[in-house]
Amino acid sequence: MDPDPVSHQAGPIDDDGQLVRRCQRGDGAAFEALVLRHQQQAFAVALRMLGDYTEAKEVAQDAFVSAYRAIGNFRQQAKFSTWLLTIVTNLCRNRRRWWARRKRFVVASLDDPLQSDEGSMAEQVADPSPGPSAQALNAELRQHLIEALGLLDASSRAVVVLRDVEGLSYEEIAHILRCQVGTVKSRLNRARLRLRALLDGRL
Amino acid sequence: MQCEDYQRWLSSYVDGLLQADQRRELEAHLTTCPTCPATLASMQKLLVSLRQLGDVEAPTDLLRGVQKKLVAEPAWENWFASIRYVLSGHRLAVALTAALVVVIATPLFRQQPAYKAYELTKTDKKDAVLSSRLKERKNVASEERARDRDERILRPSTAVGGAATNSGIAGDEYEYAEPSSLAIQGDLESGDKRADQKGTMSLSRQLSDGQRGVILENRRADSSQPKSKEEIDDLRIVDETGEGTDRDPAISSESKRSDVSAGMTWEEHVALRGPMAQTSVAPSVQVEWTISDRAKAVEGLRTWLVSAKGTLQQPNEERLVLQIPRTAYAALLNELSRQGHVHVLTRDDLEKNKSNESPAKYPAPSSAPSDLPPDRLVVELYLLNSQ
Numbered sequence: 001m002d003p004d005p006v007s008h009q010a011g012p013i014d015d016d017g018q019l020v021r022r023c024q025r026g027d028g029a030a031f032e033a034l035v036l037r038h039q040q041q042a043f044a045v046a047l048r049m050l051g052d053y054t055e056a057k058e059v060a061q062d063a064f065v066s067a068y069r070a071i072g073n074f075r076q077q078a079k080f081s082t083w084l085l086t087i088v089t090n091l092c093r094n095r096r097r098w099w100a101r102r103k104r105f106v107v108a109s110l111d112d113p114l115q116s117d118e119g120s121m122a123e124q125v126a127d128p129s130p131g132p133s134a135q136a137l138n139a140e141l142r143q144h145l146i147e148a149l150g151l152l153d154a155s156s157r158a159v160v161v162l163r164d165v166e167g168l169s170y171e172e173i174a175h176i177l178r179c180q181v182g183t184v185k186s187r188l189n190r191a192r193l194r195l196r197a198l199l200d201g202r203l
Numbered sequence: 204m205q206c207e208d209y210q211r212w213l214s215s216y217v218d219g220l221l222q223a224d225q226r227r228e229l230e231a232h233l234t235t236c237p238t239c240p241a242t243l244a245s246m247q248k249l250l251v252s253l254r255q256l257g258d259v260e261a262p263t264d265l266l267r268g269v270q271k272k273l274v275a276e277p278a279w280e281n282w283f284a285s286i287r288y289v290l291s292g293h294r295l296a297v298a299l300t301a302a303l304v305v306v307i308a309t310p311l312f313r314q315q316p317a318y319k320a321y322e323l324t325k326t327d328k329k330d331a332v333l334s335s336r337l338k339e340r341k342n343v344a345s346e347e348r349a350r351d352r353d354e355r356i357l358r359p360s361t362a363v364g365g366a367a368t369n370s371g372i373a374g375d376e377y378e379y380a381e382p383s384s385l386a387i388q389g390d391l392e393s394g395d396k397r398a399d400q401k402g403t404m405s406l407s408r409q410l411s412d413g414q415r416g417v418i419l420e421n422r423r424a425d426s427s428q429p430k431s432k433e434e435i436d437d438l439r440i441v442d443e444t445g446e447g448t449d450r451d452p453a454i455s456s457e458s459k460r461s462d463v464s465a466g467m468t469w470e471e472h473v474a475l476r477g478p479m480a481q482t483s484v485a486p487s488v489q490v491e492w493t494i495s496d497r498a499k500a501v502e503g504l505r506t507w508l509v510s511a512k513g514t515l516q517q518p519n520e521e522r523l524v525l526q527i528p529r530t531a532y533a534a535l536l537n538e539l540s541r542q543g544h545v546h547v548l549t550r551d552d553l554e555k556n557k558s559n560e561s562p563a564k565y566p567a568p569s570s571a572p573s574d575l576p577p578d579r580l581v582v583e584l585y586l587l588n589s590q
Contacts, residue, residue: 029540035266043261060261061268068273145252164253170220189214195253196246203248 016080023071035064042088048161049092051150059095063087086176089158148198156191163188206239213243274533487581494543495589507538523584
């Protein structure tokens with residue numbers, strides 16, 4: 001079998017477990033170390049799920065707050081990052097729905113012809129500071145990609161973000177989204193084909 | 204098979220997850236098909252591009268925001284927000300039922316250990332100290348309140364896999380439950396001598412093996428039965444300064460009065476006002492701060508104080524006197540623990556210091572100035588070298 005070309009995991013971070021245990025004993029510094037370690041990924045996932053910088057920051061922070069409050073119940077059966085991303089995606093899901101409803105209300109009152117909830121997402125996007133190596137992806141394609149992501153339904157987007165943006169394994173994604181590996185596979189397949197179709201000619 | 208059918212395999216193919224026979228079949232198709240190779244190529248490009256979307260930097264103030272939220276946002280707000288969210292959703296009927304069950308089953312307010320970042324002192328004698336202090340105070344009302352609270356326990360609700368629930372609140376937080384008063388009384392009245400002697404027994408029974416829980420200690424227990432280490436650890440989670448909640452008129456006495464006059468119990472007030480009310484302390488706190496590089500640590504602290512609207516005096520080399528907003532207490536401890544080891548001194552410590560050691564390890568705490576505003580807090584730092 002071919003090597004997995006889209007697994008980008010930077011190898012296991014071995015002392016997360018130790019930090020978690022220290023945090024469970026009430027060590028605030030350990031918790032902060034965990035935040036610093038995982039904030040990039042948590043934020044990136046939230047940003048790509050929600051398409052909005054401020055919302056994403058809010059969700060990432062809320063996720064850490066929730067994680068802190070629940071860390072006593074975290075048994076480390078999964079990696080900390082997986083557990084954290086579960087919280088992030090759940091918060092995103094709630095936030096997005098809630099936000100979509102508010103949006104619809106605003107849309108109605110302003111009589112502004114935005115299309116669907118999904119469609120309106122793309123219009124929100126103002127992409128924040130890309131990291132150093134992001135220059136490789138030209139700005140136009142980047143914008144198209146973000147818009148196309150916004151057109152996917154939330155569960156497809158979640159799969160694409162976790163797999164193709166963050167490079168998680170199918171098993172981790174199944175764990176995070178609480179579904180079967182087979183479901184991840186089929187959703188991913190559909191989402192990728194749809195994205196490809198949306199970006200036809202621009203890739 | 205049609206091209207469409209083959210395209211369904213492409214995703215697994217690029218991830219290398221296609222079974223060998225399917226892979227061979229697809230590859231054979233790719234050599235003959237005029238369109239599928241292009242689809243494959245663009246999908247591969249798509250994946251390369253998508254990967255780069257992950258390359259964003261987290262906001263630089265993300266951690267600071269987390270700290271602020273932890274200090275400022277009581278847990279019930281999250282909880283309430285999620286209920287509000289569910290109620291406004293489509294599954295109204297289901298949600299209503301669920302919410303009702305929750306509301307009936309648990310008191311409205313839940314609570315988790317306050318930002319428990321900092322070491323709290325182990326003491327087995329706390330019971331004795333506390334009960335004598337209670338007597339000293341001769342304040343029947345507060346004694347009653349204290350007893351009320353004593354009889355509650357904080358108990359972890361059952362954790363499901365330790366992961367986030369569908370409502371988006373991570374795991375399960377701690378919640379109030381008050382079966383213990385019944386349990387204790389039941390035990391005592393039914394003449395259960397073991398319970399009578401041990402006092403804490405019926406409380407500790409609430410925690411099954413392997414569960415972490417928080418017990419607001421049972422101060423009725425006069426015996427200083429040695430507790431298991433686990434239990435002491437659990438006790439320590441309740442900020443031992445939390446005992447000060449009812450001897451502390453200074454903390455937002457306004458809000459306290461209005462909450463209580465609004466018919467709220469003290470516990471509800473604490474739950475409502477968040478962790479800071481729980482960790483609320485007397486007007487002055489004494490903290491041992493063990494650091495390696497004193498100059499650097501103090502400099503860092505000065506910087507932090509500017510942003511926290513705090514002031515600093517340094518009567519001598521070994522001692523700093525800070526005045527900070529009460530709301531910044533947890534953040535301060537946090538900041539201190541970044542530089543070194545932090546130990547919040549208990550009254551026990553101070554008494555030991557006075558009686559046992561000569562010369563005393565640190566000077567007697569200065570009393571807070573009488574004009575100290577109720578929302579300010581005096582923190583005395585005793586600087587120790589980490590070597």
